[in-house]
Amino acid sequence: MDKLDAYIEAMSSPQSPLLHELERETYLRVINPRMISGHIQGKFLEMLVRMLQPRRILEIGTFTGYSALSMAAGLEEGGIIDTCEVDDELESIAADFFERSGYGSKIRQHIGSALDIAPRLDEQYDLVFIDGDKREYRAYYEMLFEHNLVHSNSFILADNILWYGKVVEEVERRDKQTAEIVAFNEYVLHDSRVESIILPLRDGINLIRVL
Numbered sequence: 001m002d003k004l005d006a007y008i009e010a011m012s013s014p015q016s017p018l019l020h021e022l023e024r025e026t027y028l029r030v031i032n033p034r035m036i037s038g039h040i041q042g043k044f045l046e047m048l049v050r051m052l053q054p055r056r057i058l059e060i061g062t063f064t065g066y067s068a069l070s071m072a073a074g075l076e077e078g079g080i081i082d083t084c085e086v087d088d089e090l091e092s093i094a095a096d097f098f099e100r101s102g103y104g105s106k107i108r109q110h111i112g113s114a115l116d117i118a119p120r121l122d123e124q125y126d127l128v129f130i131d132g133d134k135r136e137y138r139a140y141y142e143m144l145f146e147h148n149l150v151h152s153n154s155f156i157l158a159d160n161i162l163w164y165g166k167v168v169e170e171v172e173r174r175d176k177q178t179a180e181i182v183a184f185n186e187y188v189l190h191d192s193r194v195e196s197i198i199l200p201l202r203d204g205i206n207l208i209r210v211l
Contacts, residue, residue: 065094162204
């Protein structure tokens with residue numbers, strides 16, 4: 001962590017003890033632990049939920065549950081988060097922390113591809129957080145419209161949209177993840193159904209509002 005990142009963390013409200021424990025456990029037990037949302041992004045998600053006051057949230061990519069717990073902390077009573085994760089080996093870690101958090105009743109955990117699960121849930125979402133397989137970002141996005149999962153003034157957040165700075169470099173032929181992120185950003189920019197802005201928070205978030 002460089003000095004500026006350390007300053008940002010020090011000058012922001014601290015993460016809860018439970019989230020701190022989850023972050024430590026993720027780094028100890030999970031491959032690619034840097035995929036976790038972490039302190040600053042987690043606080044941003046919590047604040048955004050408090051501001052927008054959504055009733056239904058869809059998360060594509062649970063990982064170990066940090067982002068879902070962050071959003072649940074800002075979610076009003078009666079609100080629900082449907083969170084989907086393809087890696088069933090992560091299910092028990094997230095489930096344990098969901099149960100211990102006191103927000104467990106707000107989170108519905110699903111194992112499998114969101115492309116299969118979300119259309120069957122019979123919900124329409126006020127907020128969607130996309131943080132799954134980068135190669136499927138456009139597929140997730142189009143699913144939301146095709147199956148009427150979002151409405152006018154729904155917000156969509158797409159994470160890792162700067163992809164470690166690779167989006168402004170020449171994309172290698174085999175680098176399908178970077179290629180899809182670049183294609184996704186351009187696709188959203190030219191989509192007349194939405195307006196969007198990319199926030200340089202952590203690895204970049206594309207903040208999208210459905211018109």
